[in-house]
Amino acid sequence: MIKVIVGRLLQLIPVLWILLTLTFFLTKMVPGGPFSAERQATPEVIARLNEYYGLDKPVWQQYLSYLGKVVRFDFGPSYTYQSDSVTEIIARSFPISLQIGTLAFAIAIVIGVTAGAIAAVNKNKVWDYLPMSVAMLGICLPTFVLGPILALIFCLELKLAPVSGWYGLEYVPLHPAVMPAVTLGLFYAANVARLTRGGMLDILNQDFIRTARAKGVPEHQIILKHALRGGLLPVVSFLGPAFAGLISGSFVVEKIFNVPGLGQEFIKSVFNRDYPLILGTVIFFGTLIVIFNLVSDIAQALLDPKSRKSL
């Protein structure tokens, strides 16, 4: 199994390389460099800046030299934050996004699995329709609609959490990560709930549940020990895409709640044509996604002994 994991990690390399190349050439195709928009700068200053950052060299040379730096984990300086390197910016803003993302993830799993399991056990009765309708609502209301609504209720009216910002907010009881995390988490909780319900229903129809009942196993144990294991499989295989979604979702919630996370930095860098920052964040996200997909596959193998061989 270790061999397989190592193999999968090695797959990172071609993925990242393609990502890097794609992104690099895409950014180069955009007309106008990062400094052409600066109205104050004279052409000489622009030329000097271009030279300093190596932007006057042919594209191929830029590409190769960039590849060389990346291998050494040097993503270069950011164009907009001229005193910081890309690595520093990522190191500064990622922990914030991580806090929000982890909390959102936890919310999604806990609420989602519980709601889905309750719905599955009470199939076609009130406690099935209720959670599933709310879940459907969660899927159809985009985060940038839900976010402001929640902000209106909890931040402005009830004053439980800060409307925006991240630092210096000790006067509100809830940590500034809570509202963004809840907004983001609820959306994924809805998806997890639907998947859990589907998976559990599938399992509960199987013969071995009947066997467990025939053995006199109490109902709660049937659900927790027999049904949940197989029933969670669809959820686990959803984790990979869910993680990617959490990342892109972070762009939205960080903008709504004005949180200085990596998502905001990425969006800003895109609009500012800040190539090193764009490339750095894209590679960073890509790596995270691949690793997380691997974790999801490992979790799947742990739950389902039959799929271990094909990991």
Add this chain to the structure above:
Amino acid sequence: MSIETATVVPDAPVIQEAKLASGTSLWQDAWYRLQRNRLALGSLVFFCMMAVVCVLGPLFTGYTYEQTELSLKASAPLEPIIERTESVKNGAPRRSYLGLSSIEDEFLEKSPEERQAVVARIKRGEVVREDRFSYHLTRLKHRFGTDALGRDLLTRVLVGGQISLAVGFAATLVSVVIGVLWGAVAGFLGGKVDTVMMRLVDILYAMPFTVIVILLMVTFGRNFILLFVAIGAVEWLTMARIVRGQIISLKHQEFVEAAVSLGLSERTIILRHLIPNVLGPVIIYTTLTVPDVMLLEAVLSFLGLGVPPPMSSWGALLDDGARTMETSLWLLVFPALFFSSTLFSLNFLGDGLRDALDPKSSKD
């Protein structure tokens, strides 16, 4: 006690003909099951109505989606509209429109009592003249209200629907076409070709989608066609996987071997046997992809990367509405209602199709 019959029945075997039950094809079966699922059926009806309303509705509202009326500002739904005519020396009088709630600002130099009196007169329908302005109540209505530039929200929501649905379907079409072809070729040919093709899918799958779409939109500018090409190009991966998986499992099924042993040509096998069986999951997934795409487009609009202005999709309308939520709630509520209900209906329809087309699943 037995009932004596008049006729004598010989001691011969009486075989009751089992009624020849006519079998139902898979499609008839699926349609029947779908019909019984009232939620899915209702969703289908609702969605069709929504599409029709969005396409034909704007012709009947009496406004266009870009027609601005700056003096109107953001007026509430069904707020009475007052026409203000300004007489101009040597020229045609200038007409503009105001909402009833902002009429008080016109008479700020008066005392509160006088102001109220004037407003009351206008409300009664009188024509009020003040300096070179004259005010009178019109019969105009903005059923959903207006946005900050005085544009009729109803028309904009309907046109927004056209755009969102167009993007949704176009992008989904792109992804379906690419995905089905890719998956079918990979699945059918198998072997090395399959491995290479799916390896590529795996690699692409690992990339952060939204990030790439964002990059594409920024690189090539906000272009309507590019938008759904970009989104479609990103969504085809899952479709390819599904199609390939289906084809592979079908290839090995006994009915294909039976068809081969009966001497059917490859073309017949593909057309008559494989494709109908693949259509099921494809239809289901297509129905479920459209809302995903619409959501993605809405997010892009929120980030400033969606359809270019003056076109605005539901996503852009939602973004506007969310920003002015505290002062003009209707700008958020109406687009949100339309958007969410459409997504709802598509999701329920997709679920219903999934239940209907899967012969093994049974609800009771």
Add this chain to the structure above:
Amino acid sequence: MPLLSVENLKTYFYTRAGTVRAVDGVSFDLESGKTLGIVGESGSGKSVTCYSILGLVPQPPGRIVGGRALFAGVDLLACSKEQLRKIRGKRISMIFQDPMTSLNPYLRISEQLMEPLLVHERISRKHALNRAVTSLEEVGIQDAGRRVHFYPHEFSGGMRQRVMIAMALISRPEILIADEPTTALDVTVQAQILELIKQRQRELGLAVAFITHDLGVVASFCASVKVMYAGRIVEAGLTREIFARPCHPYNAALQQSIPALHEKGKPLFTIAGLPPDLSKPIPGCPFAPRCAYMLPKCQQTPVRLQGVTAHHETACLRFQVGEIGDLRHPLASVTA
């Protein structure tokens, strides 16, 4: 004193298509050390009968509409769910047809074997594991100490059925209900499994209810038989009598259908027609439409099981009144 006494069990299913009378007045007794065979085709209600006793029928849409099932002084059909649960797996065990789908693929065999012990007895996991290993040895699985930790998919079909048997018997129950345990297995493995069940029955003094559609198995394995059709028992008695002197046209026709009994080259015998639609009430004999001996009164007169000899009962009206006597050579070879 019978160990289990089922009286007039009625289980109906309430569906959109109507009320399906899956079990309509079935009675039987189980005695220690004896094997009762319950024979019938698919849809005859044989499985539902046993599921009803153990409370495994999903209610809704099913409902036990009438009858009693007396076990150790308790009516299983009327007692609380908790009481029933304590009996299931501990005093009455059941094994099922398809061992691959009846074992949980996500849990190790050890977990599944220990489960009845951990649920019903106060026992440490270590002891439970020891007993699990022993139980595997008792059903003839070699190298049990190592294989007890395997997953179901790592066993072959026959071995999985052995595991099911071990799992059912690990808590030393008094009754074993076997629902077509050999149907999904190869012929050679079938014989082994039957032997195993017989052996364990002897060792434990079990009462066994053996549900099957295979007359051959019944002949070799069961002391007495109930023949079911359309939710009712149509003939009941000692095995050798059932075979030697069939008292119901259905039984006779079944025996006639055994392919091995036909000359090569002669057309095979089948019973024409289909089993009745159980959602419609059947006033008379359910087999009448397909019966070579049918008269109109057969379809109109309600008929109940009646004794022909001391250990032989039939529900054939004409047989009861003596109009027919010898079914060993049926009236006509009816082919479909």
